[in-house]
Amino acid sequence: MTARTLMQGATSRGHEGTRRPGAVQRHPVDLVRVFLGLAVFGIGFLVAQRGELPVLERDLFRVVNDLPAIVFPVVWAVMQLGNVVAVPVVAAIAALTKRFRMARDMLVSGSLAYLAADLVKSIVGRERPAGLVDANLLDGNVGGIGFISGHAAVAAALATAAVPYLTRRGRRVAWALAWSVALARVYVGAHLPLDILGGAAVGWAIGSLVHYVLGVPRWEPAPAGVAGMLRRFGLPVRDLWPAAVEARSSHPFTAVDEDGRRLYVKVLDPDRFERDWLYRLYRLVAVRDIKDADAVAPLGQQAEHEAVAAMTARERGVRVPPVVLARGTDRGGVVVQEHVPGRNLDDLPPEEVTPHLLARVWRQVARLRAARVAHHDLVASSVLVDGNGEPWVVDFGNALTGAEDQALDADVAELMASLALRIDPALVVGTALDALGPEVVAAALPSLAPLPLSAATRAGERARPGRLSALRREVRRRLDLPDPRRPQFAPAGPAARAAVGAGAALILVGVPLLGGATAVVQSVELGGWRWLGGALALVVLARVAMAAAALMTVERRIALGRTVGAAMVADGATLLRGRTGWRRSAARFLERAGVLPDAARQSIDRFVAGAIAAAAVVAVGTFVLAAVEGRLTGWRTPESLVPALLLGVVAWALVLLGQVLARGHGRAGGSAEEEEPQRHVTRTLRSALTWRTGGASAGWNWWPQLCWTSLGIALEAGALAAAVHAVGGDVPLLATAAVYGALHLLWSMVPPTGLPGAADAALLLALTSLGAPLASACAGVLGFRLLVFWLPAGLGLLLAARFEHRFVT
Numbered sequence: 002m003t004a005r006t007l008m009q010g011a012t013s014r015g016h017e018g019t020r021r022p023g024a025v026q027r028h029p030v031d032l033v034r035v036f037l038g039l040a041v042f043g044i045g046f047l048v049a050q051r052g053e054l055p056v057l058e059r060d061l062f063r064v065v066n067d068l069p070a071i072v073f074p075v076v077w078a079v080m081q082l083g084n085v086v087a088v089p090v091v092a093a094i095a096a097l098t099k100r101f102r103m104a105r106d107m108l109v110s111g112s113l114a115y116l117a118a119d120l121v122k123s124i125v126g127r128e129r130p131a132g133l134v135d136a137n138l139l140d141g142n143v144g145g146i147g148f149i150s151g152h153a154a155v156a157a158a159l160a161t162a163a164v165p166y167l168t169r170r171g172r173r174v175a176w177a178l179a180w181s182v183a184l185a186r187v188y189v190g191a192h193l194p195l196d197i198l199g200g201a202a203v204g205w206a207i208g209s210l211v212h213y214v215l216g217v218p219r220w221e222p223a224p225a226g227v228a229g230m231l232r233r234f235g236l237p238v239r240d241l242w243p244a245a246v247e248a249r250s251s252h253p254f255t256a257v258d259e260d261g262r263r264l265y266v267k268v269l270d271p272d273r274f275e276r277d278w279l280y281r282l283y284r285l286v287a288v289r290d291i292k293d294a295d296a297v298a299p300l301g302q303q304a305e306h307e308a309v310a311a312m313t314a315r316e317r318g319v320r321v322p323p324v325v326l327a328r329g330t331d332r333g334g335v336v337v338q339e340h341v342p343g344r345n346l347d348d349l350p351p352e353e354v355t356p357h358l359l360a361r362v363w364r365q366v367a368r369l370r371a372a373r374v375a376h377h378d379l380v381a382s383s384v385l386v387d388g389n390g391e392p393w394v395v396d397f398g399n400a401l402t403g404a405e406d407q408a409l410d411a412d413v414a415e416l417m418a419s420l421a422l423r424i425d426p427a428l429v430v431g432t433a434l435d436a437l438g439p440e441v442v443a444a445a446l447p448s449l450a451p452l453p454l455s456a457a458t459r460a461g462e463r464a465r466p467g468r469l470s471a472l473r474r475e476v477r478r479r480l481d482l483p484d485p486r487r488p489q490f491a492p493a494g495p496a497a498r499a500a501v502g503a504g505a506a507l508i509l510v511g512v513p514l515l516g517g518a519t520a521v522v523q524s525v526e527l528g529g530w531r532w533l534g535g536a537l538a539l540v541v542l543a544r545v546a547m548a549a550a551a552l553m554t555v556e557r558r559i560a561l562g563r564t565v566g567a568a569m570v571a572d573g574a575t576l577l578r579g580r581t582g583w584r585r586s587a588a589r590f591l592e593r594a595g596v597l598p599d600a601a602r603q604s605i606d607r608f609v610a611g612a613i614a615a616a617a618v619v620a621v622g623t624f625v626l627a628a629v630e631g632r633l634t635g636w637r638t639p640e641s642l643v644p645a646l647l648l649g650v651v652a653w654a655l656v657l658l659g660q661v662l663a664r665g666h667g668r669a670g671g672s673a674e675e676e677e678p679q680r681h682v683t684r685t686l687r688s689a690l691t692w693r694t695g696g697a698s699a700g701w702n703w704w705p706q707l708c709w710t711s712l713g714i715a716l717e718a719g720a721l722a723a724a725v726h727a728v729g730g731d732v733p734l735l736a737t738a739a740v741y742g743a744l745h746l747l748w749s750m751v752p753p754t755g756l757p758g759a760a761d762a763a764l765l766l767a768l769t770s771l772g773a774p775l776a777s778a779c780a781g782v783l784g785f786r787l788l789v790f791w792l793p794a795g796l797g798l799l800l801a802a803r804f805e806h807r808f809v810t
Contacts, residue, residue, distance in 0.1 A: 027212075031209040034209035041199070045198055045202070046148075052127065058195055061187075065188050066188060077140065080152065080185040083151070083153060088112055092107045105215070109215075111158050114208075118150070118203065125146070130191070140189035147192055147193060150183065150186050152183070152191075153183040157202075158207050158208045160208070162212070180201075224241055227268055236337060244266075247382070251398065264337050265340045267338075268335055269303055314372055345382045349386060361390075363433055366416060366437070380419040413444075418458050419458050430475045443597070451469065482598075496662050497659045499659070504653070508648070513780075533723070536724045543713045546713035547710065553611075567587065573798035573799075575756075620743045630733075653757070715738065717789055720788065720789065721737055725768060725777065744760070761782060764785070
């Protein structure tokens with residue numbers, strides 16, 4: 002096919018790509034959008050059902066509704082885009098432009114959004130603004146129900162349905178129009194802000210669900226458009242055809258220029274999945290890493306970035322094909338390199354992947370490390386083997402120059418994992434050790450977990466489960482590291498379990514009986530269940546904040562969700578083993594995540610030190626605020642002081658007895674793990690609070706950890722206040738937070754005081770001292786402790802075995 006033929010096939014629209022009718026893809030992140038949309042709607046639903054107008058919502062309504070009426074004609078015209086009549090109209094326009102899938106998605110999404118809005122209105126029954134506030138009714142006296150806005154739902158659904166078929170500029174316009182429709186409904190006095198927010202969330206969720214069910218088209222560059230783009234960039238070609246290479250975020254072509262030179266043309270995808278903000282946020286939260294940080298840059302900048310990284314590596318001795326062109330515009334970008342005939346490493350039969358070949362591959366990786374170039378996608382398909390058996394490193398689209406050690410270590414882990422999916426892990430580890438050394442391989446161990454790896458490697462692990470675990474075991478064996486699957490504890494024995502169970506039952510049954518079972522149940526007020534729901538949400542957020550704080554204590558990336566699960570397992574270990582069990586369970590989790598044993602124990606010391614400092618911050622801060630506000634007056638002798646003390650002491654003694662029996666029944670692990678190294682925690686805390694340079698260890702994010710831990714404790718204090726409010730306990734929020742901060746500080750500094758029984762009794766006495774009725778205090782403490790400890794600990798006991806073998810192995 003000649004260049005003239007290619008140019009004659011170019012369309013008059015000037016696009017370098019098309020939406021291929023047969024190429025359909027589904028993104029799991031669309032389900033995340035559905036969940037988030039429904040979550041926003043659910044919160045609005047609970048608020049709207051109260052039938053009251055919050056002050057903030059009223060003020061926001063006044064700001065928009067009081068705008069000058071002179072722009073009403075323009076606003077009214079835009080507002081019609083949310084009318085149900087607009088759904089078939091815009092779908093027909095899309096169909097007339099031969100975008101039939103777009104027309105289908107818009108018709109389905111818009112219709113479902115309209116029906117959903119009508120259904121919600123019939124359930125909630127919230128009035129329009131005219132019935133709740135003095136409104137300027139620019140569009141006449143609109144009757145009916147307000148929550149949710151049908152116009153906002155339809156407009157958001159249409160915008161969501163259209164987005165995959167539009168350019169980036171078109172997407173901005175679509176969403177600008179959707180939000181203009183929503184704000185217009187507030188401007189004309191037809192809806193309140195919560196109405197349009199709930200409507201937009203429902204429309205967004207419905208449009209995203211339609212995309213997931215029906216799929217969206219994949220962008221495919223037309224060869225004629227690619228040839229035209231190359232010609233405009235000064236590189237005319239006489240032949241060009243799609244390359245027989247699989248690529249996730251680009252479209253490869255092979256070309257021959259006018260001098261007969263064969264080229265590899267990589268057309269950048271303007272709709273890369275990695276551009277999605279939800280996906281990027283997920284990567285950032287889950288593993289604190291965005292491998293494709295350049296994905297949101299303009300296409301031209303992406304092309305130039307890849308070229309610079311490839312040329313830097315080539316100049317430093319890495320075998321990389323020479324770069325011929327790197328250019329891009331808003332409509333398309335290309336990276337052109339000289340063609341190297343060969344096969345990808347993952348396409349070679351296992352018998353051809355010899356130790357000699359792997360040694361040469363690892364030498365190229367060593368040169369990349371010396372050049373401080375992190376490839377960020379160094380899978381087996383990123384290594385090309387030519388006819389002479391020499392490896393070439395290709396595809397630098399996510400590469401980073403001047404990279405830190407952690408990014409370079411992740412490259413080693415990525416390639417080891419990718420190779421281990423096809424060949425013997427022992428061969429992979431042996432050749433890596435010979436070429437890179439044990440220090441580099443040990444540093445790569447923490448990244449040998451599913452989440453830090455690329456999507457392609459994770460997919461390969463799902464197809465061949467167990468290969469990644471075998472690779473980690475081989476690395477530990479060759480480096481003589483302890484097996485993290487070694488037993489955490491010896492069996493506790495029936496006597497120990499009976500004692501702990503009796504102590505737990507005494508608290509869970511005795512606290513309600515202390516306040517009177519009937520009175521405790523009746524203390525939940527009419528709106529109390531909503532407050533208990535708020536307490537549950539605060540506890541969940543507190544758990545996430547504490548897990549984020551734990552991640553700050555290690556230098557390696559660990560999944561946030563797994564850390565939350567590990568915290569519950571550690572809470573379960575606390576019941577039978579006390580603080581020593583908590584420490585050992587947490588340390589084992591870190592070891593299974595790839596952290597070396599000494600570093601794992603140091604991480605636990607850092608977390609405990611941070612908890613002590615954060616509890617002090619919360620306690621002092623809330624005490625000062627409460628004193629200034631006069632919320633610490635009116636202390637009184639606690640109700641049922643002696644019975645509460647006896648209940649707490651007996652339950653605490655039973656739990657402590659069970660833990661002593663569990664320790665005496667048998668031991669597992671090294672002696673260094675048997676007792677809590679309190680002096681290590683003290684030394685760690687002193688180091689963190691030292692202001693001189695080097696006071697805190699390198700790689701320890703002390704201040705972020707302190708902030709996250711303080712937030713977690715403050716959220717738990719808020720959950721306690723919500724639980725007490727739910728049962729009619731008239732205790733000021735600041736006073737509750739101050740008391741909880743002080744108790745948390747005590748529990749962190751003297752761990753036995755935080756054991757079951759002692760902690761429950763302390764909270765009960767504190768609340769009754771602040772003036773809460775005994776029945777309300779008992780109900781509040783029981784609900785709070787169930788949410789913050791008993792339920793997570795029970796779930797942790799159930800998850801312990803499964804967690805060890807599935808989540809962190």
